Amino acid sequence: MSEQTVLITGTSSGIGLEIALGCARAGWRTVATMRDLGRAERLRAAADTAGVADLIDVRRLDVTDPDSVSACVDEVVDTYGRLDAVVNNAGAGHVGTLEVDSVDDVRAVIEVNFFGVLHVSRAALAHLRASRGRLITVSSVGGIVGQPFNEAYCAAKFAVEGYMESLAPLAATTGVRVTVVEPGAVASEFVSSIGIDPDAASDAAGVYGPALRAYLARTGQAFAAAQSSADAAAVVVATLMDPTPPVRVQTSDGARQFAAVKLADLDGAAVARLTGGWLA
Template sequence: MSEQTVLITGTSTGIGLETALGCARAGWRTVATMRDVGRAERLRAAADTAGVADLIDVRRLDVTDPDSVDACVDEVVGTYGRLDAVVNNAGAGHVGTLEQDSVDDVRAVMEVNFFGVLHVSRAALPHLRASRGRLITVSSVGGIVGQPFNEAYCAAKFAVEGYLESLAPLAATTGVRVTVVEPGAVASEFVATIGIDPDAAAEAAGVYGPALRAYLARTGQAFAAAQSSADAASVVVATLVDPTPPVRVQTSDAARQFAGVKLADLDGSAVARLTGGWLS
């Protein structure tokens, strides 16, 4: 089969769902994966409405389970004979801080947001070399700017950024283009899945309670004016079809401005002033 094939993780909601629809609209055979395929109804309904259901193949893939990853990638290549692109989108948010989080809490965040990217990318790379394909990973501006009460999440995203920025020039020598996509605030179920009760969280935060209340209030305002999942996904799809994709791309002007503070901040003072202001 001659159709180009893309595998996307985390497609049950949000950016992943919209990216799957966008790739299918662009004519790609789209393998839309998720940990629980019982949650695929929204994607399937949207694909029917968009007239692209015949290009979307829903499959199970748990990014934290290497066996699940390997099996899915092998099955996709066995079915379609090729793999031209991967979009690492699956992820999980987390709000907490060092004295309240356990080490196991931090490990769990790293498993989904960092090691999950590595599992999928490692399984896909031999096939992407064969097709001279694309490896695209949805990171976050939290992979550029460290943010209070997001230590574990930002650590995972920093790790993603460092790993893939390091990998990019090496992969390019074999014809594989690596890109990290950095959304800012996006209106999706990603934040809702964190599941925080603000009052209970502030009470449990002890001496950090007042700072957490201020942080949560500021975050609520930021997400009230958030970019839509569809707009963020359009940047992912544009990167997929770009003949010369960048190594790093932000999905909005707000994300570019935010990341730019860090990238121009050699001594860290600008970031400290910015994020410190969220806590009072």
């Protein structure tokens, strides 16, 4: 197993950091990437504590920069001779709505959460074919269920889900397994990094201000009981090790129940009732 190499994006904190530790504990040579190497200390310290520092190779990769992606993937293959798995984890949250966001705001969200996945996957696929490897993408239940004030984020994740679900059977003909992993609420810096001031955001939302206040209150309660990053990451690592991985997997019972509402909702009424209740 120590000869197998996995590349993970977005490992400076949260689920990505825990995926890197979990892969290293499982014996994988783990290339942990992040846009800003100045944020690598937490991962390095955790790797030392876990006794897996010798299996974690921290490298810079900016998923929004195709040159950065290609350079990193090529360097990894040059160093280790192979690439057996990729975990697309890097992403960015966003709260807003159509009349408040600019089009550039929406583009920025989609650039990170969708096109970033495509850049990394495209650079890696030929190497994954050579190893008959795995392509795993951390999506979200927001890639299944559209959520108010998350239009841009959900649009990006819907795109990820559609792309990977479409790619999966084609990639399988060449020996590459494709999986999307769907966390629900996870206690990590992903949410705090959005950096919303509830009062200022509600004032800026104009006629949607009362609905945004209700949404933020409900979301705060949901994340107070959120799944830990380590538990969500354990599902990713288990999927990586599974000899017959699914195309889609959720990371918790809550995520499975939430996704099930949409997957059984042919006319959209159940989702509308569910998410509409968040705004009252």
